[in-house]
Structure formats: C-alpha cells, structure tokens
Amino acid sequence: EPSLNREVWNLIISMYRAFIFSLTFLLYASFHLSRKPISIVKGELHKHCAASPEVELDSYKEYAAQIQPVKKPFNASQCGWEPFDKSNYKQLLGALDYSFLCAYAVGIINTTYSFICDDFWGMILGLIGERLPIRYYLTGGMLASGLFTAMFGLGYFYNVHNLWFYIIAQVANGLVQTTGWPSVVTCIGNWFGKGRRGLIMGVWNSHTSVGNILGSLIAAYWVSTCWGLSFVVPGVVVAVMGIICFLFLIERECFGGVEPRRARIPQAVPILREDPEMQHLLTETENCSGATGEGRHGTSAISFLGALRIPGVVEFSLCLLFAKLVSYTFLFWLPLYITNVEHLDAKRAGDLSTLFDVGGIFGGILAGLISDRLEKRASTCGMMLLLAAPTLYMFSAVSKMGLEATVVMLLISGALVNGPYALITTAVSADLGTHKSLKGNARALSTVTAIIDGTGSVGAALGPLLAGLISPSGWNNVFYMLMVADACALLVSLKI
Template sequence: MSTAKATRVRWTILAILFLITTINYADRATISIAGPELKKVLGLSSVQMGYVFSAFAWSYVIAQLPGGWLLDRFGSKITYFFSIFFWSLFTVAMGWVGFFTGGAAVAVLFCLRLLVGAAEAPSFPGNSRITSAWFPTRERGTAAAIFNSAQYFATVLFAPLMGWLVHSFGWQSVFYVMGSLGIVMSFVWMKTIYGPRLHPRINKAELDFIEAGGALVDVEGGGKPSTAPRMATGPVIRQLLGNRMLLGVYIGQYCITTLTYFFLTWFPVYLVSERHMTILKAGFVAALPAVAGFLGGILGGYISDRMLKGGSSLSKARKTPIVAGMLLAMSMVFCNYVTQDWLVVAIMSLAFFGKGIGALGWAVVSDTSPKEAGGLSGGLFNTFGNTAGITTPIVIGYIIEGTGSFAGALVFVGANALVAILCYLCMVGEIKRVELKPMEDGAAAPQPSGAGVR
C-alpha cells in the first residue's frame, strides 16, 4: 500500500450525492407545497388529492427494476444524468397545468407526476451503487445516512422557499424554479462524478484504503473486465425474493417509507387544514421536523459506524439505530391528544428525528447487495419501499374522507413504524452480503457471504 497521504475524494463524491438527492426530494415535495392551492383551484376532494399525490410513486415503483438494470448495464454516471435531466424537465412542465381546466388539468397533472416518478427511478439505487463503490464498510453507514438525510435537508432548505413562492408568485412558480435548478445540476453531475479507478483526483493510497475496507471499486468501471457469467434477471429476482434476510429488509423499508410519504404529501395539508395554519406558515413550520430528521439521519449513521468500529457485529450496528429510531417515530400518534401548535411541532420533530435515526436501509442494501447485481438489488429494495408512495397518500385520503380528521392517519403511520421494528427483530436475522452463484441455466442463486461485511 502507498505511504503517501490518502486523498479524500470519496467525501466530495458524497457531497454531490447529497446535493442531487436534496434536489430530488425538493422536486418530489413541490406537489405537497402547492397542494392546498391546487386542491382549491382544481376543486379536488381529499380522495382525489390522494390519488394525485400517489401518481409519482406508481411509475417510480414500476420503473425501479428497469432503472436498476440500466444502472448495471450503462453505469451510474450516464444513467443518473438522464434521470436528473428528465425529472427536472417534467417538473418544469407541471407549471403548465395552469393552462388547462377541469378534468384535463387533473389528467395532465397526474400524467406529469407519473413521468417525474419514472425519471427519478434510478436515483436511489444509483446512490447505493456509488456508495458501495466509494466507501469501505465501516464508513458506509455514515455515507448512506448522509445522502438519505438529504430528504430532510430538502424540506429545511426549500419548504420555506417554496411556501414563499406560492404565496408571492402563485403555485406555478414552484415548479418552474425547482425544475430549472435540477436541469442545471444534471450538468454539474456529468462534470464531477466518476468511478474510483477513473477519478482524476484520487491517489493510490485512497484507492487502496477503500478497496481493502470492502468498497466495490470496480463496480463503476475502470477495473478488469468481469469474468463472471451474466446473470439472468428473472431468476436472480426470484432468488433475491426468496432470501428471508432481504425480504425482511424490503418489507421493513416499505413501512419506513410510509413515514416519508406522509411527510412529503399530507403533512403540509395537515398543518393547513387540521391545524389551521396559512400556507406560508406551514412552509416554515414543516422545516422544523425536517431539521430534526436531518440531524437524526446523520446521528443514526454515525452511531452505526461507531458501533462497527467498536467491535459490534454488522447486524447489531445496523439494527440498533433502526429499532430505536422507529420507536421514537411512533410518538407522532400523541399529536392526536394535544391542541397547542408548539406541542404538535415538538412531537412531530421527535418523530422525524427518530425516523432519521432509523433510516439506514440503504446502508443495509450496500452491505448486502450482490456485486454483480447491485442495481437490481437496490431497485427491488426501492420497489418495496416506494410502494408506500402509492398506498400512503391514498389510504390517508380515504381515512380523512371517512372520518373528517387526521387522527386515524397518524395511527396508521405510527403502526407502520411498529411493523418495521418487528421485521428487523424477527425476520431479518444476520445481515450478510449475498453472493450470486451461477446455476446450470446461466442464472444465479444468492448465497449469504461468510465475510458478511464486504
């Protein structure tokens, strides 16, 4: 190994992932900030609004496995560039919905959200794939927590801005501004992202360090061509779903993502309709739980990696923050029993602090995904998780329509946090990397790796 001081290029790569993921979640949240005005202008019921909120997730889920295949086939740099560019372009186009009226406006809005969802599909599997390539196992929890915490930072940074834009310039301005910013960032991505072996600023000391620590440095190109047989997609997916550990992780992610989509879709509406805040105030208030979620996300990754460095097993280091975080997230149910706005904000902040601590699913995916099918594995994980983006807005819409309040909705979200705990405690078992072994028909069967931390 080289005696030269190692560069720290991997942290620059992580900073770019964080910025892009911040834009990603801000663009997802545009519809929730504009939601109260859109609901009024288009005359939508709560159930109809729930379906509009869910449109993103329908296509996002369907496109996960194709997106993962594209990542494995063409690499993260080029696939992610087109993802950023097109989701941003479709976000800009959502501002044009104002040129339509009635059913046509709703149909155009729904279709554009479908397009945004499909375009964003490779984003998080791409994040996981790049993290696996650039970070050793003992830093991977922190790295995954940082890019995942961008979902909260997006609200901290952009919810007040978007609330002000709606208040001052109308709901269309949110889509124009955020979409244009994303288009600019797509070209920044192309100029800054490389695989470890291809990056012009990395030195041998850093490359040796991350490779020795378990980083999959060849997954993003620059290494020797793989001699492993090409894996047949269908059989690999079936075998991944047959792995109890991975299935527990997938189901747990569905439950955790239910909390995310409540926050991205109905939370601002909850503040306006249930707590009677103005849209401008709601934009600023929504940022407070997001700050807590951001801090919790960073803390969860730090705790997990510190436990690893202190000698804890990979399973204990990943599961402990997840379980503790979901216990805290369940506290949001107590909002049903308080009336003061400051208490509601405090409880929601505690809940999303916990949600942030427990959001280590992508670190687990980086720890467990097969080397030959990291994109597919991440896509399958994200398919399960973002199915919650379909069910959560719709279920909450029906709950509100049927009961006239958000009380049942908060219980529904809290119950999902409990199920996530049960998945990790009772189903996941030992966390290990899955290895794909060739089968006679050229497909592959996943087997847990004995190393468990590669």
Template structure:
C-alpha cells in the first residue's frame, strides 16, 4: 500500500501534467482544422500551409533537444510553464491576424513553446512512479495527447464553423478560444505542480546514485548525456519514433484535407470525422501500457513491433475502404489510430523513462522526440507532394513501407527491459 501523502501528490502531479499536455493540443490541433478554411478564404495554397507547418515542426524539433536538457537541469515546472505561456501568446495573436508571414512567425514561436511539453512532463512524472508501474501509469497518462487532440479538434471545429457566437470573427475564434483555455491550465500547472517527492518533504522513491539535488550541474548533465548516447536502445526508439511521428502528424494536420479533397466531405464533416483518429486511438494507448507491463514483463518493443505491422495492413486497405462510405472510413481510421498511438505512447513515455532513468528521463525523451520531430518536419511536404502529384492513395501505401521498417527495428530490441532498485520507505506494510 502506498503512503497517503505520496498518493495525494501522485494524483496531483498526474492530473496537472495530464492537463498541461492535453492543453498544448488545444493550441496545436486548431491549425489543421482551420487550414482548409484559410486556404479557401484567404487564397493561400497547400504549399503555403506546408511551409508554415514546416517552420512549426522545425522549431518544435530543435526545441525538443534544448527543452529536454533544460528540464533535466533546471526542473520541468519552470521550463514547461514558460512553454505553455509562449503557446498561449502565439495562438491568441494568430487569432488577430491573417498574414502568411505572421502565421509563419507565430507558428514557429508556438512550436518552440510546445516543445517544452513532452520531455518536461515526462521528467515531471518519472520521480513519482516506480519502473514496474510505468507501463500502465504512462499508458493512462499518455491519453493526454489522444484525448487532448480529440477534444481540441472538436473544440476548434466548433469555434471555426459555428454561426452563432462571435460569428464575425469566423475561423479566428479557433485560435482565441483555445488560447484562453490554455491560459487557465498554465496558471494551474505553474502554481500547483511540484518536480519530485523531496520538494514536498517526501523521500526519494526510486534510488539512483547521485540523486541529491532538484537540479543538476553541467558536468552531471554531460555525464548523463554521454551515458545515454551510447545506448543502442535510445537510437532504435528514436528512429522508430521518426517513422511514427511522420505518420501521426500527416494524420493530425492533413486528415481533414484528405476528407475534403479525396472524399468530397464538407469542412464540418471532415473536422468531426477526423477526430475519430484520436478518439479511438485512446484504446491503443491503454492497451500498449497494460500489455507491456502485464504480458511482456515491462518489455516495450514487442508491443511496438506488433502494432506497427498491424498498422501497415490497415493503411494498405484504406484506399479500398475509402469507397465503402463514411462509417467504414471512420472504423478504419480509428483502427489506424489505435496502431499509431499505442507504439507512439509507449516509446516516448515508458520507454524514454526506462532508457533515461530518473536523472536522464527528460534528455532521453527529448532525444527520442527530437529525432521523431524530424519526421514531423518532413510530414507537411510529404503530404503536399503525394496529394498533389501521386494522389492520396499513394500516401497510404507510403505509410505501409514506413510501418514495416519501424516494425523490424522494434523486433531487433525485442528483449530490452530495465530494472532499478526501489525505495521501500514509502511502501506501507499491512
């Protein structure tokens, strides 16, 4: 049985960090919803939008490496609060402009602010949970970006398309309103979260040598980095995440466009139907965590491999299913969501924790997410190129190839697992 004080703080940290990352999506997913509307109303092209998304992805990618290092060194509470604040300001300002240049600059700032989220919040969660709990705990926690993306899509679609509340602002409401939501979350996170158990008078939960301070010196951080970069598991996870993030961000930002152009759905129908990807993807996140902890004894890579091979099959049949109607499309897109979000969540969550340990969790998460973000960086141009020249169906066949490559990389680390010593002070014997 866990000590009551620790249980209270676990709940508090879990809830606030979950809200923080879900909140980031309110100021991220809105661009995909408004993109077809902006193209139609302002006369921009898909290549213009691809450039804006590439700038966002570039600053997000670079920021991942910087933010992971800074969160390990200075603590996640400070770094994530700064990132949340940047995202709020950038999105609110986007709701005041229609200039392509302004979009590019503000999405770049938004990307840098958003980059603090994952590595920082993984760092925030790591000291509060033991390694044999992480698969299940992080599967539930990782629903933040699945549910966050789903709710953000619905929220942005409502504000971008409804004709009743502040109708004169049109699509700009899809930036202003999410910014207000994230502003509230920023205040809650900054005021009420704490970095680790010793910050609230509790002993260290997981014993690791040299764990004396809330922050780390430069020499300590360099030693951690040197220890991490020689781990083959880190780079295998990072390259698989490259594949996953490229795929996921094409779906996140271009799925509404695919439905408008290839399937001839309305902006409203496309916005709502595309949210099925995140809604059903939720179950993949939960399944991956439970399977890795309870069936695979905290091995993460077998789960990644199987789900990626299943995703390859689902993407292969999507062009056929696209002719069967909206219900069939929704089911297949939802299943693809399960097979995308399952390995995605386990790699950038529990796997990063396992590889980096308590002292290097943010750095490991930053490297995995940073390499993955290179895939995100390429995704706008790949989506634009395929849709314009080869057709949308060819894009799905490209996903088949990527998923198979990622699956075989995961097979190469099938047996990897981590084991550390647990502090018994916070376990009450009954």
C-alpha cells in the first residue's frame, strides 16, 4: 500500500534523524569537553601566593596534604606549577590559549581552502580533508585530539616544566580539532531541512555548553589532587568517541553509503516527493555516493568569492568574529576570574563556572525558537547582542557583591552571550550554505560553514589573548573590552 510505504519510510527517516542528531551532538560535545580543562587548571598552575602569602600558605599546605596519597611532583615552588608560578603568569597562560586558538583558526582556513580548491595545493593545505569521507576525516581528527589533549596532562606525571612542551601540545590540538565543526554541521545539514532549523539547531548546538559543563566537572574533580588527569581523562573520552564515530556515523541519508534510497524503495519516492519536508533529503540522495567520497567531487566546488557573494555571509562572519571573541574569553578565563574575585579554590571555581554554560544552553534554544517564529535570524541576534552589552557591565559590578549575585549573572550572561553565537554557527550557516542561488550545490554548505567559523575563530583567538594582556591592569578593563566587542557585533548585525 502506498500510504503504508510512506508511513514506514517516515518512521525510518525519523529514527535515523534522531540517531544522527544524537551522535553528532555527542561527537562535538566531546571536542568541547577536551577544550575546557585548561581554563579549570589555570587556578592550580598559578596560586597567587605572592598576592596573599598567608592565605596561600594555608591553601598550599591543604593542597599538599590532599595530593600526598596520590603523588607529590618535583616542583619546589609554592606558587603553582613551574613555569607558570612567576609574576608574568597571565601572559604565559594567555599564550597557551592563543596557541590553541590561533592554530585552530589557521586550520579552519586551510580546511576552507580544501573545500573550495581541487588543485594540488588544495589537497596539501587542506590535509586531504576534502578527499576523505567525513567519517574517516572526523575519526582521525578525534583520535589525534585525544592524543594531544592527554599529552598536556602527561606533563604533570613526567614533571615537565618547559613552556614549549605545553605550547606544542596546544598548537597540535588546535590544528586537529578543525576537523570537527565543518564535518558535524555538514552531516546535520544533510539530514535536516529548513522547516524548524532554528529550533532544531538551537537544541543541537547546546552540545557546546554540555561539553563545557562536562569538561569543567571532569577537570575540577582532579584539579586539586592530580591535575594531569584533568587532561588525560578528557583525552580518552575524545578518542573513544572517535572510534564510535568510525563505527556508526552516516554522512547523509544513504543506507549502506552507496545505493540511493529510491533504488531500494522505488514505489515510495513519488509519494515522498509530495512532502515538502522530504524535498531537501531527496535532493541530497540523488548524489548519494558522496558518503563514499565520490560525490563530494561530483559537484563542482563553489569558489571563495562566490561564497562571499552569498547575501549575509560577510556580515554574519564579522558578527561571529566579535561574538566568539566574547564567548571564548569567558570559556578560557572565567574560572580564573572567579578564583580571583570570589577567592575560591580551583575546583569550586570550575564547578561554579558551569553555570555560564547552563545559561548558554537556554540562550541557544531561545535564540533558535525566536528566530523560527520571527523568520529573522539577524534581528534575533541583534536583540540579544543589545541586551548582552549592559549585562556584561552588570556582571563585572555585581559579581563583587557575593556568591549569590554571581550565580544569577552567570546564568543571564551565558544566555545572552552564547545565544547569538549558537544561532550564527548553526542555523545561519546552514541557511546560507543552502541558499537558493546555489541551486542545490551540496559542497557549498561545508564551504560557507568553514568561512563563517574560520572568521569567528580569529575572534576566538584574539579574545583570550587580549584578556591575558589586559587583565594585569584590572579585570574591569577586560569587561570593557568585551563590551566594545559586543557593540561591534551589534553594529554589524544591523547591516544584515
């Protein structure tokens, strides 16, 4: 019966959609899980004993008593872990952030080049990312990321006090993590049409905050006793998820990865073509061989200038640059800020910082829901950015009034800062990558995603670097810098 075929097929599609939604959610959450430990461990790498010797001495004695059953590393300084125990520790910690994020930005630019160039240099600079099926490409990146995340933690167990060891680990990890975002966004874009894209991707993009929360909790559990495990355990998690990716990821709606759907159930296709929700998926499966790597070259790649000419790509890219600058400054520096202002130890500061990401979950979902209702992505971003700037000022003032006020402001700030960031990197990227002017070019989605995220990554690298340079003059100046960046993002969004 045609109606039965349609019902069965809709059920199968729904099940596979739910599976891919969940799998890609967990895959990218594990990437963010591995990025978070450095921000938690900062409070342990430097303990501020010079600023408060009597308090620091007590805390160090407590620390030494805690770690004695596990291990007592060879590190004579009571101010933290050499070389981060010196007075220039903020610049050194900022260098670690910048090393990771700058490498990530360069890697994303190379990935962009590989998506839009078919020549020899595109293959070299793109690290053959475009020549491999997404499943293999993403698996290799996750295994390598697990290795380099754990490598940073091994510095604790082997008493490594050379700054370059940690910088190299960060640079290598930043490069291999560029395999993640374009891959998972392409997969989720292949499986979901535009119908409820804002809400669906708003929920899906909460993987960023979920990963940050899990990374914070895992890192905080060991930070005061054995901070090396704060990196080793997330590294193992990422590697395991890489194996799961290899075994189960389906790049697009192709059962078995070779044969198009219509060849298997020919009588169902005419019926499904009448369903607008299925139009997007049917278009993709007509070139279903992309799951094996052939289809990705079967359609000519969009040029870089061609991608920039898509209405909104340049504006949203610049908007994301400033939005990501603010978000990643919080990602890498919030626990240390809480440690300094609230005078909490590294573990408690790490646990408290997760509230910012809890607010980010609600902010991303709310942004997607509002943008679907209004059908205006730019207006939604502008509205949240307009509210975010004064909220940041309030956060800098209220956070000094006590723990309860800090909790409230963390939730509100997280929602308003991460809402626009989440919307641009998911629903907006997918909308622009499937713009009607592209006439169904499947590779355009990866190209546009890489361009927007690559531009945003420049801001992500600048934010923590500027925070490390500015914070010695006072945390208030860091918040002024964040408010200026938020205002710039708002001005750009008004032009869209």
